[in-house]
Amino acid sequence: MNSISAINALPSSTAFSPTAGAKAPGGVSFKEMLVDSIKEVNSMQQEADKAVEAMFTGEDINPAEVLTAVQKADLAFRLTMQMRNKAMEVYREIQDIRI
Numbered sequence: 001m002n003s004i005s006a007i008n009a010l011p012s013s014t015a016f017s018p019t020a021g022a023k024a025p026g027g028v029s030f031k032e033m034l035v036d037s038i039k040e041v042n043s044m045q046q047e048a049d050k051a052v053e054a055m056f057t058g059e060d061i062n063p064a065e066v067l068t069a070v071q072k073a074d075l076a077f078r079l080t081m082q083m084r085n086k087a088m089e090v091y092r093e094i095q096d097i098r099i
Contacts, residue, residue: 041076048073 048069054061 038080041080044073044076
C-alpha cells in the first residue's frame with residue numbers, strides 16, 4: 001500500500017479525537033489538505049520526469065524550462081520531507097509525555 005492510499009484509508013473522523021471532524025475555516029479538513037499537497041508534489045515530480053525525458057529524447061524543449069521544473073519538484077519534495085520530519089518529531093515528543 002503506498003503512502004497516498006494509506007492516507008486515503010484513514011477514517012475522516014475518529015471517536016477518540018478531540019478534534020474529530022474538525023474543519024478549517026475554509027471548510028477543508030487537515031487530511032484533505034495533506035492528501036492534496038502530496039498529490040501536488042507527486043504531479044510536480046512527474047512533470048519534471050517528463051521534461052527530462054523529452055529533453056533526452058531530442059524533443060524541442062527549452063533546457064531552462066527543464067531545469068526550472070526539476071528544481072521546483074526538488075524544492076517541493078524537500079519541503080514535504082521537512083514537514084514530515086517536524087510532524088514525526090512532535091509525535092515523538094507527545095509520546096514521551098508522562099501522564
